[in-house]
Amino acid sequence: MTPSSLPHLLIDAAARHPARRFLSFEGNAYSYASFAEHVGAAAAALRDWGLCPGDRVALYLGNTPSYLVAYLAALWCGAAVVPANTRYREAELQHLLHDAEVRLVVTDGEGDALVATVRTATPSIDAVVTLTGAPDEDRRIWAGLAPSEGDPRPPAVAAGNDTLALIAYTSGTTGKSKGAMLTHGNLLANARAVGRAWRWAAEDHLLLTLPLFHIHGLGVGFHGTLAHGAALTLHRRFDATAVLEALENGPATLFFGVPTMYGRLLNEAGERARRGAGRRFARVRLLVSGSAPLAADTLERVEHVFGQRILERYGMTETVMLTGNPYDGPRKAGTVGLPFDGVELRLVAVTATAGPDGGAVDTSGAAAEVQVRGPSVTSGYWKDADATAASFTPDGWFRTGDLGVLDADGYLTLSGRARELIISGGFNVYPREVEEAVASLPGVREVAVVGLPDPDLGERVAAAIVVAPEGPAVDAEGVVAHCQLQLAGFKAPRTIAFVEELPRNAMGKLLRQAVRDRLLEAP
Ligand code: MCA
Ligand code: AMP
Numbered sequence: 001m002t003p004s005s006l007p008h009l010l011i012d013a014a015a016r017h018p019a020r021r022f023l024s025f026e027g028n029a030y031s032y033a034s035f036a037e038h039v040g041a042a043a044a045a046l047r048d049w050g051l052c053p054g055d056r057v058a059l060y061l062g063n064t065p066s067y068l069v070a071y072l073a074a075l076w077c078g079a080a081v082v083p084a085n086t087r088y089r090e091a092e093l094q095h096l097l098h099d100a101e102v103r104l105v106v107t108d109g110e111g112d113a114l115v116a117t118v119r120t121a122t123p124s125i126d127a128v129v130t131l132t133g134a135p136d137e138d139r140r141i142w143a144g145l146a147p148s149e150g151d152p153r154p155p156a157v158a159a160g161n162d163t164l165a166l167i168a169y170t171s172g173t174t175g176k177s178k179g180a181m182l183t184h185g186n187l188l189a190n191a192r193a194v195g196r197a198w199r200w201a202a203e204d205h206l207l208l209t210l211p212l213f214h215i216h217g218l219g220v221g222f223h224g225t226l227a228h229g230a231a232l233t234l235h236r237r238f239d240a241t242a243v244l245e246a247l248e249n250g251p252a253t254l255f256f257g258v259p260t261m262y263g264r265l266l267n268e269a270g271e272r273a274r275r276g277a278g279r280r281f282a283r284v285r286l287l288v289s290g291s292a293p294l295a296a297d298t299l300e301r302v303e304h305v306f307g308q309r310i311l312e313r314y315g316m317t318e319t320v321m322l323t324g325n326p327y328d329g330p331r332k333a334g335t336v337g338l339p340f341d342g343v344e345l346r347l348v349a350v351t352a353t354a355g356p357d358g359g360a361v362d363t364s365g366a367a368a369e370v371q372v373r374g375p376s377v378t379s380g381y382w383k384d385a386d387a388t389a390a391s392f393t394p395d396g397w398f399r400t401g402d403l404g405v406l407d408a409d410g411y412l413t414l415s416g417r418a419r420e421l422i423i424s425g426g427f428n429v430y431p432r433e434v435e436e437a438v439a440s441l442p443g444v445r446e447v448a449v450v451g452l453p454d455p456d457l458g459e460r461v462a463a464a465i466v467v468a469p470e471g472p473a474v475d476a477e478g479v480v481a482h483c484q485l486q487l488a489g490f491k492a493p494r495t496i497a498f499v500e501e502l503p504r505n506a507m508g509k510l511l512r513q514a515v516r517d518r519l520l521e522a523p
Helices: 006-016 032-049 065-076 090-099 112-119 135-143 184-198 215-227 240-249 259-274 296-306 385-391 431-439 476-486 512-520
Strands: 021-025 028-031 056-060 080-083 104-108 127-131 164-170 178-183 205-208 231-234 254-257 286-289 311-316 320-324 344-349 368-373 398-406 412-417 422-424 427-429 444-454 458-467 495-498
Touching (some): 021 065, 056 065, 056 090, 065 104, 215 231, 311 398, 344 398, 427 431, 458 512
Antiparallel strands (some): 444 458
């Protein structure tokens, strides 16, 4: 029978290929059987503790095997998982735990102090589990969660195709993030469609350095591996030196990254080449890029230096993966390719779309909004009927907020965004959220935040600030420090200009392009 939930994929693979290598991490290896054993034990502990189907479990911990055990164990009990960005600071984490009414938080040594702070203000939290990163050591921690009922058998899996699996928070236009609801069925359908497109097989080995708290790392990397009974090497974080070394000499056949990672690999290879080291990859057959636009120049340089043409694809938290360049067939630079199996895509002309401040956003040119339907598309946002209604057309298509054009072969090119979203190194930043943080600093009268082109990050966050003459003195360092206290570090402005006034049109509407131009001149 075809597995109908994410834990069933593991159970199925462990039954069929118990000894097959599943996961490698910092010198430790786990077979499918041994990993399933860890997940079963953690799930038993969670059941004994009283985790019920439908409960929410947040994961606020780094990329380690412990993350993956906790994830599958929570799903095994029928709970929904809420992944939290480990760079989130107090207010961001609090919002997510509070909004999702999380009962249990799983964290690690780096996260537990912040979780303890947030817990006092979040009454729904009944327990916090702090894991070590090593499943063998975690066994004792899971066992300590609740007195055992003495039943060593793993609990029955309560999750099925229609069960909610993830509430994936994604930055909202109003500054507060919204939880996109994804079921096991959404995630399995996408993992299988992507796997067919990319010829994912049990012999494949993925090198995964993307964060597990986003759909790119979790939904594409991890679920894809599980769905194909394949292998995975997990890194705590992306480090260009370590990744280049692993791709050159290691077992990886697949690598997925954001464009910033490919730029950094090219820089690293440049240095190595000067030292005379080789640059060809041992076994890699597919490099994939997504989450942000891949510059044609990066695609071509990677092909020249590493002999591999990157396959660029397009996705979104709410929809999982939507389109990709073909595995066989032309991978056209600057395009995000063709819809994956099951994805229906249409372009709908937009003249002007309401921006977050109610004003019209410039959607220049003949661009049209990308709208989609398909088995992986969210049913809506957690406890937010208004946001859900606003995201779907009356005839049931999901509005991505991305603008695009199709060429004669049906390839999609993303030509802009109807939302004021900045994508920095693959992380999404909404200007409004940063503007609110900067404006809360005494001495700031007005602020406008925009994205500027950046050679490493694609776009970087920049702020134009008008100071209040009567207020306390404000300087750029103070603004950055203030933002870093309130927000994840990647949202803090990297370019700041103090201006006399913000450019506005006769109606008083902010002219963001003029702000951009002004900031581009900033030193
Ligand atoms: C880190 N920093 C950043 C970013 N990342 N600043 C701006 N933009 C960023 N993306 C800052 C940190 O705040 C810190 O500054 C300093 O850089 C060093 O931090 P470190 O953690 O060492 O950075 P890094 O390891 O070099 O990180 C770069 C990175 C990372 C590896 C490219 O940003 C990354 O993992 N990006 C991928 C994100 C991702 O998976 N996106 C998918 C979402 P300070 O010390 O001053 O604080 S989109 C998605 O899932 C959809 C479905 C899709 O289509 O894929
Ligand atoms: P998120 O909300 O974090 O899931 O980010 C999804 C957004 O990332 C999409 O709506 C696009 O704007 C953007 N995105 C994802 N993949 C690509 C890509 N290959 N090229 C350009 N933008 C992309």
